[in-house]
Amino acid sequence: MASSEPTSESGTDITASETLADIVEAYERMDMEMSRYLLFIVLPSAVFFVGSVAIAIFVDLPLSVQLPIPLLGGLVLAAAVAYPKLLVSQERVEMENQYHLLMTHMTVLSTTNIDRMEVFRKLAEEEEYGALATEVDRIVQLVDTWNQSLDDACRRRARRIPSDHLADFFDRLAYTVNAGQELSEFLLSEQQVMIQNYVTMYESTLDNIEVMKDLYLSMVLSMTFALVFAIVLPILTGTNPTMTVGAVIVLYAFVQTGFFLVIRTMSPYDPIWYYPDNVRPRGEWTMIGSLALGAVGSLVLVALVVGDLFGIGPGVTDFLPVSTLPRPLYMAIPVTPLAIPGVVFRLHEERIKARDGEFPSFIRALGASETAKQSTTTAVLKTLRKKDFGPLTEDIDDLFKRLNMRLDPDRAWQYFTANTRSYLMQKFSEMYLVGRQMGGEPKQLGELISENMNHVNQLRQQRQQATVTMIGLLYGITAASSFAFFIGFKIVDILAGMSLDLGSSSSFSAAQLIHTQVYDLPVIQFMLLGVVMINAVLSSLIIRTVDGGHKANALLHFVMLTWIGCVIAVLTMSVVGGLLDV
Incomplete structure (x- = not known):
């Protein structure tokens, strides 16, 4: 027992020194x-x-x-x-986040007929790889400018890279190059290690999101109870409820914003959409039109709601078979048209995911057929375009037609990836095309790209499951919070409308029991509806961040969450009013 204390202190000292060393570094x-x-x-x-x-x-x-x-x-x-x-x-x-793409790109280039340093130079020119491209460029500079060997440059940079996985890779690469092994052999043997590292990193981020989900649930429920208390307690204490409710709402918004930023930082970087610079993809005008229609429709409904509330011009109720609407619905109605672009973009995104699921089979079949027939891509596509590749079939047929018209292959593949709108298909198609042009074996390239994309598709399925559970959690929290907010509000509303006749002989008045005069109920109701809107905005952004899709997907969830909160508010006040109003 006596020997355990020095060990504990030593471990603490080591941890503190490591932390200090990390900060200094x-x-x-x-x-x-x-x-x-x-x-x-x-x-x-x-x-x-x-x-x-x-x-x-x-x-x-x-x-x-x-x-x-x-x-x-x-x-x-x-x-x-x-x-x-x-x-x-x-x-x-x-x-x-970019580790697997750069490693795959490096492996594809290494199997071609170019020098190994040319592989690093081409990767350093890929600005899309961000910090990884910068790190590769530093290796190139050490070799070209300072005349160091490739293994020395890799070993030097491995000591400076913040990523342990990449540092280990550069160390192994330095040892292999120094031993005389071919770069292509080393990278092909590293594929399984690279894929496993990427899978581990991806799954760990999803596990962290699951932990954050539980923490988010507990914090939001705590804020919900605090807001209910801020609504109800002033009727007994006589404090200003507008100030207390406002303070809790600000804290509520900070908590949700903080969780959104944390989840945004933790979510894996795996974009689905590809945004071409100089090509107008198929279906682009449909998406732009849906955004314009949603925005214009929302503005028109805002004007009608304002007209209904303030008696300025026509109002919403002029077009409905009712004379009045519950106040919460005046907040839900104007945002409804925003669901139009949300639905349109979601349908496009589902087609992108379906194409991503078919692409590994297509690229593997293309590479194997080119190697077996020893023919051009155009000749192979003439047969492959008749096969069923689901939603990708039409794009393959268009690719064949462009190549058959003697269009520049780079331009033809650019149109192909632009119309599919898939980020991964654009990256892997570019790798395949460059590999073929530089003399790489088609079958090897197709199998390499197909295997990597299959793993990414499997990870995306896990991410989709995490998104579904997050959607259920946020929708449930929205309903429960709205119920709690407005049941407290309705109780205060009923108490404020009660008249207590305790008799003239009573030594105290009703005002000494309940302080209803401190409430400005319309303002309190407006603030609670503001909380519903804040929750809808931040929750929809959280869902979109976890999902990893297009930003317009958040619009559909925003509309649905707003309607859930407002409808629950109307039902709660109606039911509680019917039960307690006497």
Whole structure:
């Protein structure tokens, strides 16, 4: 027992020293010198923190103002100290998100008839790979400018890369190159390791999102109870309910915004859509038209709602068989047309996912047929276009027609990927085309690309399952929160309308029991409807972030969440009013 304490202290010391070493390394990796950053960023932040503490201590201010001032100073100081570490973490995440694409691209290029340094030079020109392309360019600079060998350059950069997976890869590459093994042999043997690393990283992010989902549920429910108490308690205490409800709403919005930013940071980078620069894809005008229709329809309904509420011109009820509508519906009706672009973009996205599911079979069949027949891509596509590749069949037929018309192959494949709108198909099609043009074996290229895309499709299915559970959670929270908000509001509304006749001989009045005069009920109701809208916006953004699809997908969830919250509000007030109103 006595020997366990030194071990624990030693472990703590090691952890602290490792953390300090990581922070120092993060400072050294910045573009700005460490001394300049400490002098111009950290030091002023520390002075600001000390000043905020001094103001809180020596200036006579209300307690509600005194407490946030040093908290703000501490937040500024903590942000200044942690910023370099956050930059390194962001760079690591960016590298790991593009890791599988760069490794596949490197393997495809290595199987062609180009020099191994030319492989690195071409990858360094791919700006889409971001931090990975920058890291590869540094290796190229070490070789070309400083005349270092490729293995020395890889080994040197491996000590500076924040990603452990990429650092291990560069170490293994340096050893292999130094031993004389061909780059293509090494990269082909590394494919399974690369795929497994990517699968592990992807699944770990999905597991982290599951943990955040549970934490999000508990925090939002806590904020819901706090808001209900803020509505009901002032009737007994006599405090200003508008201030308390407003303060809780601000906290509620901060909590949801914080969780959205955290989930956005944690979600794996796996884009579905491809946005071509100089080609107008098929169906583009349909999507643009749906956005315009949704925006115009929403603006028209906003004008009608304003006319109904303020008696200015025609109103919504002029076109409905009712004379009045419950107030919450006036918030739900104007956003309804936004569901139009949401549905249109969702249908397009489902077709993109269906094409992604068929692409591995197509590219594998294309490569195998080209190798077996020893013929051109055009001749092979003449047969393949008659096969059933689901929603990809039409695009394959168009690709054949363009190649058969002697259109430039680069341009023909560019139209093919633009019309499919798939990010992965664009990347892998480009890899296949470049590999073929540089003398790579079609069968090997097709199998390599097909295997990698199959793994990505499997990971996307897991992500879709996580999205479905998140949708169920957020829709359920929206219904439960709206019910809790408006049951508290309706109880206060009923109590405010009650007249208590306790007799003239009573030594106290009704106003000493309940303080209904402090409530401005229309304002409170408007604030609660604002919470419903805030929840709909942030929840729809969370769903879109977890799903990884187009931003317009959030519109459909936004409309549905708004309607759920408003309809639950109407039903709750109606039912509670029928039960308690006497």
